[in-house]
Amino acid sequence: MAKILVVDDDPNMRVSLCEALARCGYDVESAPDAVTALRQIETKDYRVVITDIRMPGRSGLELLDDVKASRPETSVILITAYGTVETAVEAIRKGADDYLLKPFGVDVLNDTIRRILNGGAPAEVGRASAPAQLQPRPADNGKQIITKNPKMLQILQMAERTANSSAPVLIQGESGTGKELMARFIHNHSGRSEGAFVAINCAALPENLLESELFGYEKGAFTGAVNRKIGKFELADGGTLLLDEVTEMDINLQAKLLRVLQEKEIDRVGGSAPVKVDTRVIATTNRVPEDAIREGKFRKDLFFRLNVIPLTLLPLRERPEDIPVLAEFFLKKFSVESARDVRAVSPATMYILKKCKWGGNVRELENVLERAVLLCHTDVLEPEDLFLSYSPEGEQSTERPENLPAGMTMEEMERRLILGTLEKTQNNRTRAAEMLGISIRTLRNKLNAYKIDEKGK
Numbered sequence: 001m002a003k004i005l006v007v008d009d010d011p012n013m014r015v016s017l018c019e020a021l022a023r024c025g026y027d028v029e030s031a032p033d034a035v036t037a038l039r040q041i042e043t044k045d046y047r048v049v050i051t052d053i054r055m056p057g058r059s060g061l062e063l064l065d066d067v068k069a070s071r072p073e074t075s076v077i078l079i080t081a082y083g084t085v086e087t088a089v090e091a092i093r094k095g096a097d098d099y100l101l102k103p104f105g106v107d108v109l110n111d112t113i114r115r116i117l118n119g120g121a122p123a124e125v126g127r128a129s130a131p132a133q134l135q136p137r138p139a140d141n142g143k144q145i146i147t148k149n150p151k152m153l154q155i156l157q158m159a160e161r162t163a164n165s166s167a168p169v170l171i172q173g174e175s176g177t178g179k180e181l182m183a184r185f186i187h188n189h190s191g192r193s194e195g196a197f198v199a200i201n202c203a204a205l206p207e208n209l210l211e212s213e214l215f216g217y218e219k220g221a222f223t224g225a226v227n228r229k230i231g232k233f234e235l236a237d238g239g240t241l242l243l244d245e246v247t248e249m250d251i252n253l254q255a256k257l258l259r260v261l262q263e264k265e266i267d268r269v270g271g272s273a274p275v276k277v278d279t280r281v282i283a284t285t286n287r288v289p290e291d292a293i294r295e296g297k298f299r300k301d302l303f304f305r306l307n308v309i310p311l312t313l314l315p316l317r318e319r320p321e322d323i324p325v326l327a328e329f330f331l332k333k334f335s336v337e338s339a340r341d342v343r344a345v346s347p348a349t350m351y352i353l354k355k356c357k358w359g360g361n362v363r364e365l366e367n368v369l370e371r372a373v374l375l376c377h378t379d380v381l382e383p384e385d386l387f388l389s390y391s392p393e394g395e396q397s398t399e400r401p402e403n404l405p406a407g408m409t410m411e412e413m414e415r416r417l418i419l420g421t422l423e424k425t426q427n428n429r430t431r432a433a434e435m436l437g438i439s440i441r442t443l444r445n446k447l448n449a450y451k452i453d454e455k456g457k
């Protein structure tokens, strides 16, 4: 029976974890802090240590270092409750075996432990191969995935856990939701990160051109084939091939793609023998694949073959909690890139950003922030820098600067924002102040200044 140590400063969490693990049949002990835990680890032989990251005194990350130094064979699972999984991902790079995002179910916990005890193969794809070696990966060169949304975090966790598998991935999501970013994340976190990441848009090329782009051709295969051409599948051998908008591929070519996925070999156009390739395929679509299947545009068997690891990204309007974190992230990114010292997004600006519909998703938010940082007059982003039109009914859309009513002052913008917020809160000033991110006193002063009366007129 595997011996497990649970480390958490929160007694409720500690007790419920211990009970759940005991019910799963493990021999479980606990410690309230990292120092006590280390003492126990040095004298007893635990197979797995499960520790919270945030604890007073030594943190779970420091405990991870201690365990790796004194008992490198012991597996460590971290528990994290925080917005971005970056700390946890960092921890995995430092040798943690896995992490769990709070709140998690007993099933997830049990699966994670079982997977570790079985040698680290990803549970989701049931791969029976060598243990996943969690080696340092190349930096994500500033391309982090920022999210606080629980569903998106789960998707990220699934992506991370299955990164090492070679199974195909199908990423669904509207335009601008981060599909390519996710594909790169998977590549960077896989054992293929040293190999190439090659992308091709299946909607951009006619069938025969796409075929030779994908599979290459032999010299003399057709008029104009003066030299042999290596296709994307071969270029991505040992790496990852991103097939963007896969549902738009010609149906005949889809059959060929299916064969490649099954046989793991390609036929160069005009070639005499198939060529073995070890290419991991990640496909994306911004359509609902089932619709494309119904219309007879997308082969069902190809869909099933690609959809081994399905990842569906949420549109930005379904994860409003991501708007502030993304806005801050892009603000920092663009103020560094443009060498401008824009420090913060004002509360009023943030309020407006949260009200936008973001039909273009994260890409649109990113573009708005990029423009705003360039046009910003001070070190704080104010509503006027956004070049958005505001209407309190939520009928708001992003507009190009030339569509803006020229000459709108900041005061006018602020006045409209306050009026709109009051209307929305049915003149409840406490709520309005809260929404605007200012004190009730500041709101009262502004109402006086703008001569807005009791009824919000």
Ligand SMILES: Nc1ncnc2c1ncn2[C@@H]1O[C@H](COP(=O)(O)OP(=O)(O)OP(=O)(O)O)[C@@H](O)[C@H]1O
Pocket (backbone or CB within 6 Å): 143, 144, 145, 146, 147, 173, 174, 175, 176, 177, 178, 179, 180, 181, 182, 286, 326, 362, 363, 366
């Ligand atoms: N969660 C995120 N955190 C940080 N940046 C993000 C996030 N999601 C998307 N982005 C950024 O938004 C932009 C659009 O993302 P991406 O190109 O991956 O979208 P896409 O889903 O592939 O869009 P399309 O369907 O139009 O090809 C990129 O610059 C990407 O870096």
Ligand SMILES: [Mg+2]
Pocket (backbone or CB within 6 Å): 179, 180, 244
């Ligand atoms: Mg894309």
